[in-house]
Amino acid sequence: MTFLKLHAQIKPGCDCLGFGPIPPPPDHTFYRWGANTPAIDYDFWSRYERGQKLSGNGCKDHCHYRGVSVVQIEDLARKKIELKAAYQIRQNPDERYIYFIHIRTQAGLVWYQEGNPHCELFKDDNFVLEDHIDFIETFDRVGPI
Amino acid sequence: MRDAPNVLLFDGVPVLFTGRNKRGNYLIGSNVFDDLESGIERYFHIIVEPEDFRRFNAGFVNYLDLLRTADTIYVIDRNKRTKKEKVGIVDFAKIPGQNLPTEYSYFPRALHNPTIEYTTKIAGGPAEDHLAFPQHVGIIQNQVTQFLDKGLRSIRNRLGFSMETKLAPATASSYAINYVVSLSHIPGISTSEDQLLEFMNEFTEFCVDHLPTEIDNVIDLNLPRTFDARFEKLFDKAVSIVPMFGSEAEIEQERNELREDLRKDVLAVPPILAPVADIIRESYVSLEFDNKDLPLGTINQQFSDKLSVVLEKLDKVTVDDRVRSYTLIMYSYNKKSGIGHADVFIQDNKYAVRIHVLDFKENGGPYISSMAEDKLMTVQGLMTYKNAVPDLLEVS
Numbered sequence: 236m237t238f239l240k241l242h243a244q245i246k247p248g249c250d251c252l253g254f255g256p257i258p259p260p261p262d263h264t265f266y267r268w269g270a271n272t273p274a275i276d277y278d279f280w281s282r283y284e285r286g287q288k289l290s291g292n293g294c295k296d297h298c299h300y301r302g303v304s305v306v307q308i309e310d311l312a313r314k315k316i317e318l319k320a321a322y323q324i325r326q327n328p329d330e331r332y333i334y335f336i337h338i339r340t341q342a343g344l345v346w347y348q349e350g351n352p353h354c355e356l357f358k359d360d361n362f363v364l365e366d367h368i369d370f371i372e373t374f375d376r377v378g379p380i
Numbered sequence: 381m382r383d384a385p386n387v388l389l390f391d392g393v394p395v396l397f398t399g400r401n402k403r404g405n406y407l408i409g410s411n412v413f414d415d416l417e418s419g420i421e422r423y424f425h426i427i428v429e430p431e432d433f434r435r436f437n438a439g440f441v442n443y444l445d446l447l448r449t450a451d452t453i454y455v456i457d458r459n460k461r462t463k464k465e466k467v468g469i470v471d472f473a474k475i476p477g478q479n480l481p482t483e484y485s486y487f488p489r490a491l492h493n494p495t496i497e498y499t500t501k502i503a504g505g506p507a508e509d510h511l512a513f514p515q516h517v518g519i520i521q522n523q524v525t526q527f528l529d530k531g532l533r534s535i536r537n538r539l540g541f542s543m544e545t546k547l548a549p550a551t552a553s554s555y556a557i558n559y560v561v562s563l564s565h566i567p568g569i570s571t572s573e574d575q576l577l578e579f580m581n582e583f584t585e586f587c588v589d590h591l592p593t594e595i596d597n598v599i600d601l602n603l604p605r606t607f608d609a610r611f612e613k614l615f616d617k618a619v620s621i622v623p624m625f626g627s628e629a630e631i632e633q634e635r636n637e638l639r640e641d642l643r644k645d646v647l648a649v650p651p652i653l654a655p656v657a658d659i660i661r662e663s664y665v666s667l668e669f670d671n672k673d674l675p676l677g678t679i680n681q682q683f684s685d686k687l688s689v690v691l692e693k694l695d696k697v698t699v700d701d702r703v704r705s706y707t708l709i710m711y712s713y714n715k716k717s718g719i720g721h722a723d724v725f726i727q728d729n730k731y732a733v734r735i736h737v738l739d740f741k742e743n744g745g746p747y748i749s750s751m752a753e754d755k756l757m758t759v760q761g762l763m764t765y766k767n768a769v770p771d772l773l774e775v776s
Contacts, residue, residue, distance in 0.1 A: 288417035291461065306392075316488050321391040323485040324410050324443060326478060330391075353392070379484040 236343065236359040241301050249294035251301065256344035256357050263345075264371065265305040265338060265354070266314065268330040272373050276364050278334070279303050302346060302355025311335060315374055322376035335371040342367035381407055381425075388487060393421060396443065396487075398433070404503060406433040408446060412455075412479050419460040424470075426450035430668055434675040436487055438585065443485040448472050496577060497548070497672045498559040500524055504665020507555040516659045520667070521547060521557060526652045527587075528561060531580040534641035538622050541566045541576075575621050581671050586614050587649040588669070588677025592686035595693050598646055601639065611646070615639050650690045657684040658734060662712070662719040695766040703760050703776055710735070710751040715744030720751075724763075724770055731770040733763075738774055 241251055259265075269278030282289070283301045290296065308314045318333050338345065343359040359367075385397035395411045405427045412422040428436070428446060435441045447453060450472070457466045500520060502512055525545045532543055542565055548558035561580075563573055590610040597603050598611050615638070624634045657679050660667050666680040677683075691697075706724055713720030718740030724733045737747065750757045761775040 282416065290416055290419045304392075313491070316490050317389060318391060320485075320488045320491065321389040321395040323482045324389060324396045325391070325412065326482065327413075380486075380488050380490075 236341070236361075238343070238357060238360065240360050241357050245301065246292070246294065246297050249297050251294075251298035251346070251357055252344070254295070254298060254346050256346035256355070258340045259338040259342065259345045259356075261337060261340070263307055263337070264309075264311060265307050265336050266318075267303070267305050267334045267336060269332050269334060270329045272332050272375065274332070274334050274364065274368075274370070274373065278332075279358075279364055279368065281358075298346070298357075299355060302357050305336070305338070305345070305354050305356050307347075307352045307354055308335075311371075316380060318374070319376050319378075319380050323380075326377075331376055333374040333376060334368075335374065337369040337371065339367045339369065381409070385409065388491070401427065406430055408433070408436065408443070409456075410443065410481065421458045421460060423456045423458065425454040425456060427452070430666070430675060430678050434678070437674050439486050439489050441486075442481070442483065443487075444481045444483055447475075447481065496561045496563070496573075498524075498528065498561065499668075499670045499672070500557045500559075501668045501670065502555040502557075502660070502664050502666075503668070505663045507664055510555055512555045513663065516663065517555075517557065519655050519659060523652050523656045524557070524559065524669070527584075527649060528559065528580070530645045530648055530652065531583040532563075532576060533645050534638060535576065535579065535618055535621055537641070538638070539567055539571060541571075571621055577671075579617055579621060581674070581676055582614055582617055583646075584669065584671075584676040586610050587646060587653075588679070588683065591646060591649070592690050595690050598643055599693060601643060611643075614646075615642055618642055647694060650687055650694060653679065654687060654691060657687050658719075660684070662714050662717060691766070696768070698765045698768075700762045700764075703762055705758055705760055706763065706773060707756055707758050708733070708735070708750070708773075709754060709756055710747050713744060713747045713751050715740075715742055715748060718744075720747065722750075722773070724773060725756075726770065733770050734772045736772065736774045738776060 238252065242249075245251075267274075267279065269275075271278055277285070281301050281303050289300045315333075322331070338356060341359060342356065342362055344357045346355040346357060348354065381399035381401060385394060385399040387394040387397045389396040393411050393414050394409075397409050399407050399409070401407055406429070407425055408428055409423050409425045412424055414421050424447065426446060427450070432441065432446060436443065436446060453470050453472060453475075455468045455470050457468075459465075502520075506512055528545050529543065536543055541563055544562045544564075546560050546562070548560050561577075563576060566573060566576065591598065594609060594611050597609060618638055619635060622634075622638060624631045626634070656667060660679050661681060661684050666678055668678050669676045706726070708722040708724040710720055710722045713735070718737035720735045720737075722733055722735045724731050735747075746757055749755060759773070759775045761773045763770050764772040764774070
């Protein structure tokens with residue numbers, strides 16, 4: 236795997252792979268949020284790819300900025316209730332849909348953070364959504380629980 | 381917030397959370413938006429009454445309605461980088477629609493895992509200084525332990541598991557007494573600890589909130605029942621936990637026996653809570669009963685009044701037909717509420733009686749003297765008897 240796109244024009248001295256990301260275990264379930272159903276490439280773009288502003292200037296900030304945020308979950312049924320309930324409190328059309336996924340090994344590397352289910356997917360240079368993400372379910376958060 | 385918030389819903393950031401402010405008021409807060417570019421997180425905070433807090437946790441009122449009816453909506457902008465906060469106030473009418481919660485913003489009970497930890501938090505009076513009278517604490521501990529025991533008694537007798545309530549170290553917020561309930565030998569095939577604890581919470585909510593309304597139907601199960609009778613829902617819950625086998629007739633008999641046992645347990649609760657209600661009324665303002673962070677009920681003046689009505693229906697209550705003269709020695713008296721206890725001497729007998737001085741003066745002169753000097757005094761008043769035993773003397 237190669238990560239040239241991930242590190243393109245990154246702050247000198249920053250190496251995201253130095254934070255110890257690992258290939259995603261096949262039995263790990265994650266979710267990602269987006270505005271579309273089904274998901275499109277844009278829903279799996281990082282903030283860097285979307286041209287959004289970087290906040291912070293440390294290497295960790297740069298790597299978070301260039302990673303695709305995904306959240307690891309254990310209990311899918313419970314998480315659905317939580318996410319739907321949370322959407323009733325704070326609606327954000329950009330986060331209307333939740334994609335429950337498995338990440339294939341060839342997708343890239345996942346940066347796990349200890350004690351935090353929030354992870355970053357560092358996409359391989361050859362990442363293709365349809366080939367590297369297995370969609371378990373796309374879930375609409377609008378409407379009553 | 382005074383301490384770390386209790387996060388109810390998390391979605392990248394705490395979306396909905398509860399806590400208390402420095403004055404001990406209940407707070408509910410929510411995330412409005414989280415701007416990654418500017419690093420600003422915006423939150424709403426509102427102060428709610430314990431009753432509304434509990435109704436929200438119980439799923440009876442949604443967060444949108446709480447915001448709409450809040451006296452003040454605080455807006456907190458927190459800069460994630462600098463950690464600085466700015467606080468303002470906003471009118472509900474001025475909040476853009478996209479920043480409001482939806483009409484479906486009820487707290488989902490499915491996300492609440494009952495725990496084995498219960499807390500009684502006393503507020504008002506000396507509890508404001510994190511203090512309480514030791515004799516009161518002892519009574520509250522004993523009565524609440526008995527109350528917790530009643531919750532699962534009918535089910536426990538049928539499933540054969542054990543239950544033990546222990547005290548955990550008290551905490552200083554208001555004055556909190558902590559209990560830990562241990563359940564053992566639960567028949568795991570048919571029953572889980574969560575089911576049992578959930579039933580205990582529903583039992584508690586029924587006794588504190590609904591029993592005063594449904595007391596007639598609980599005393600006499602043959603009275604016509606309304607569709608929404610909460611006692612029947614509680615009974616249905618018990619039936620869902622206790623497996624029943626045999627012929628239709630045998631199962632019907634088991635159901636009737638379970639219903640009768642549950643009825644007795646429910647009716648045993650008011651006399652258990654009565655001393656607690658008296659103590660709270662005499663010297664404090666309220667006692668909240670929580671299952672960890674889930675409020676189950678509040679014992680306060682309002683509850684006390686409802687409880688009196690329930691107790692009258694349970695006991696044979698009679699009252700003097702005219703004002704009479706009584707001789708007594710006070711042994712406790714709160715000069716701010718005019719409520720206390722005394723040994724009252726009637727013929728050759730002495731009775732421990734609750735005293736309520738109507739139209740009391742705050743210095744409490746003669747009552748304080750009687751208490752301090754162990755001195756007899758004579759008062760005029762109306763005595764209420766429960767099952768022919770003097771119980772309450774209202775002094776004119």
